[in-house]
Amino acid sequence: MQLLDLLQAFQAIETDDRVSGLVLDFSAGKNPTRFGFAMAQDIRQALLKLASEKQKRNSDFKTVAITDTFESQVDYYIASACSEIQMEPMGSVPLIGLSSQTTFFKNLFDKLGIQLYAFTAGVYKSFLSPFTRTGWTPEEKENLQTLLTSLNDNMVHDIEQSRQIKNVKKLMDLGPLTAQEAFDAGLITKIDYKRHCTPLPTLATERKGYPVKRLERYCEAIKIERSPGLFSSLPKVGVVHVNGTINRGSRAYGSSRVAKALIEAGANPSIDVVVLRIDSGGGDVVASDTIWEACQAVRTEFNKPVIASLGNTCASGGYYIASACDEIFLLPSTITGSIGVASMRPYIPPTTLEKLGITLDSVFLSKGSQSGDIFSPVSPEHEKRTKSQIAETYKIFKSKVIHGRPKINETNIDSLSEGRIFTGSQALENGLADERGGFLKAIERGLQRVGKQGNYETVIFPPPRFFWQLGQEDNLEMGRLIYAELKMVINEIFAEMDTDLTRIFK
Numbered sequence: 001m002q003l004l005d006l007l008q009a010f011q012a013i014e015t016d017d018r019v020s021g022l023v024l025d026f027s028a029g030k031n032p033t034r035f036g037f038a039m040a041q042d043i044r045q046a047l048l049k050l051a052s053e054k055q056k057r058n059s060d061f062k063t064v065a066i067t068d069t070f071e072s073q074v075d076y077y078i079a080s081a082c083s084e085i086q087m088e089p090m091g092s093v094p095l096i097g098l099s100s101q102t103t104f105f106k107n108l109f110d111k112l113g114i115q116l117y118a119f120t121a122g123v124y125k126s127f128l129s130p131f132t133r134t135g136w137t138p139e140e141k142e143n144l145q146t147l148l149t150s151l152n153d154n155m156v157h158d159i160e161q162s163r164q165i166k167n168v169k170k171l172m173d174l175g176p177l178t179a180q181e182a183f184d185a186g187l188i189t190k191i192d193y194k195r196h197c198t199p200l201p202t203l204a205t206e207r208k209g210y211p212v213k214r215l216e217r218y219c220e221a222i223k224i225e226r227s228p229g230l231f232s233s234l235p236k237v238g239v240v241h242v243n244g245t246i247n248r249g250s251r252a253y254g255s256s257r258v259a260k261a262l263i264e265a266g267a268n269p270s271i272d273v274v275v276l277r278i279d280s281g282g283g284d285v286v287a288s289d290t291i292w293e294a295c296q297a298v299r300t301e302f303n304k305p306v307i308a309s310l311g312n313t314c315a316s317g318g319y320y321i322a323s324a325c326d327e328i329f330l331l332p333s334t335i336t337g338s339i340g341v342a343s344m345r346p347y348i349p350p351t352t353l354e355k356l357g358i359t360l361d362s363v364f365l366s367k368g369s370q371s372g373d374i375f376s377p378v379s380p381e382h383e384k385r386t387k388s389q390i391a392e393t394y395k396i397f398k399s400k401v402i403h404g405r406p407k408i409n410e411t412n413i414d415s416l417s418e419g420r421i422f423t424g425s426q427a428l429e430n431g432l433a434d435e436r437g438g439f440l441k442a443i444e445r446g447l448q449r450v451g452k453q454g455n456y457e458t459v460i461f462p463p464p465r466f467f468w469q470l471g472q473e474d475n476l477e478m479g480r481l482i483y484a485e486l487k488m489v490i491n492e493i494f495a496e497m498d499t500d501l502t503r504i505f506k
Contacts, residue, residue, distance in 0.1 A: 282316025
């Protein structure tokens, strides 16, 4: 299930009196999607809201997290929002707090005789530092320390509030914690084997009317049950995703494909509002600008609001795109900012090639044709031009942020740029973002801007493609999703066959 499907399923359960409980299995292999902290926060908030809404309806509804052991502290962070948490006796809770350790390669490149020319705009722009330095600069380390502290404080606060305890930071010093230690500390509510919990469903038991249903099946059933029909008057929300490194071209999240999706959503007369979901640490500046222009077109040419919903990360080129939107929604643990520019070009000298038994002979008809050659040093003229181009790109980046963000101007932009990274909490304070909220809240705000509320339809742009339409341009993530889906279907078929054979031979 995708995040939006999961959140909408929780939202549907809020008013569905047929559902009396929710069991979340965090065992190995049960959660193929690895969530970052911001996505985990979105899920936690949905779980807490679900429980609250059920209580208003005088329901005995409860959420139960079960597992053999927790694979990560992000998994436990989500589980901590459940009413009950059950773990097997030999399991553990890896609650250890956040840390960061980076490998630096400058000395390796020096030994190999490879010289790296790094061009950056922003003293906090740390993207190239692992290749050009032996450690973080004081400014970069200070920014990283502040970021991790803010993220860690968010996690500590949320866990303490949900589990009603006060000593999570002390427990982090002791982590990972055994099942008994976690139980004694109030991190889990029960030590027992998973099979003693509510029996989990299979395809065969679901078909027999078994009262326990898998969330995937429930989600599918709700979509059919609540399908508005061909001539629906419900408002429609177009959803466009920008995931991973921002690149040019028509790959899964390439700039051409994303820009086309935005224009299609804007031009579609049935779409009332567009939500741009961004989970990217940046990438190609040309690709980022292409998507930025498409966002502007949806707003100005088609007169439709575009709301940015930020995921785990929306930095550098990701934030460049977000600045084109009407409003920016994020969660306290979203990592954002990094308003700056960086570029790097390696130089491999002849002496290094000679050591490898390689010789090289070249013909260049201009200085320009030599400027991008990794076997030629960067000339003083080219270095000067590159620095000038980087500075101009940085100036354009800042101007677009100023133009798109009402609280940011020429006076305070420098304190928010220079490559600094911020948590969502910090971004809400300094004006880089507008509202605290997850995916669904961004959708609701978009509908409010066009005077709509209540039920709605979501339409994904571009529409999902079938597996036979996938080409080499699609990334590995899409392939993994298809593999996971096929594996689930095959397992279900074998489970059904096994049940049928048992019935026959009885």
